[in-house]
Amino acid sequence: MSLPADEPKPPGRVPRAGLHHLAVETADLDNCVAWYTDFFGGTAAWTLDIFSDLTRGRLPGITRLTEVTAAGTRFHVFTRSAAYAPPHPDTLQFQHVCMTAGSASELTEWRDRWQQLFASGNYVFARPEPPTEIVVDDDGVSSFYAYDVNGLEYEFTHIPAEAEGR
Numbered sequence: 001m002s003l004p005a006d007e008p009k010p011p012g013r014v015p016r017a018g019l020h021h022l023a024v025e026t027a028d029l030d031n032c033v034a035w036y037t038d039f040f041g042g043t044a045a046w047t048l049d050i051f052s053d054l055t056r057g058r059l060p061g062i063t064r065l066t067e068v069t070a071a072g073t074r075f076h077v078f079t080r081s082a083a084y085a086p087p088h089p090d091t092l093q094f095q096h097v098c099m100t101a102g103s104a105s106e107l108t109e110w111r112d113r114w115q116q117l118f119a120s121g122n123y124v125f126a127r128p129e130p131p132t133e134i135v136v137d138d139d140g141v142s143s144f145y146a147y148d149v150n151g152l153e154y155e156f157t158h159i160p161a162e163a164e165g166r
């Protein structure tokens with residue numbers, strides 16, 4: 001017996017999955033890897049410059065990729081040849097990535113750290129804009145937003161235990 005086509009499927013068991021890495025495209029690999037390792041306190045684990053047919057098909061012009069391990073995740077920072085034209089600004093992409101800070105005071109430390117690295121002059125920022133202020137909502141959840149060296153938006157948040165699961 002089969003279900004009518006318009007009936008939703010029963011939920012069943014959901015397979016396990018977890019976040020493995022975030023892929024970050026950059027025009028300047030050295031600048032980007034330096035900022036990610038310095039800001040997130042990570043290490044450059046490995047670099048690739050030979051890619052599979054599948055990767056070259058999905059990411060035309062890819063030349064180098066470095067994995068930075070930091071902040072409980074991995075960042076796959078990659079760059080393409082100068083001949084590559086970036087997508088139209090309206091192309092759908094993930095809008096921002098949100099990292100959780102360990103505590104409200106560490107949230108402030110992340111924001112201070114961003115500003116210290118910016119002031120160092122060691123990195124080139126595509127969008128040299130300061131982080132937002134830290135905003136706190138009615139549930140006590142605090143967050144701020146800041147751009148990486150490429151202009152990609154990160155949110156940093158602290159969610160107090162009493163606001164979890166709301």
Ligand SMILES: [Fe+2]
Binds near residue numbers: 096098155
């Ligand atoms: Fe968000």
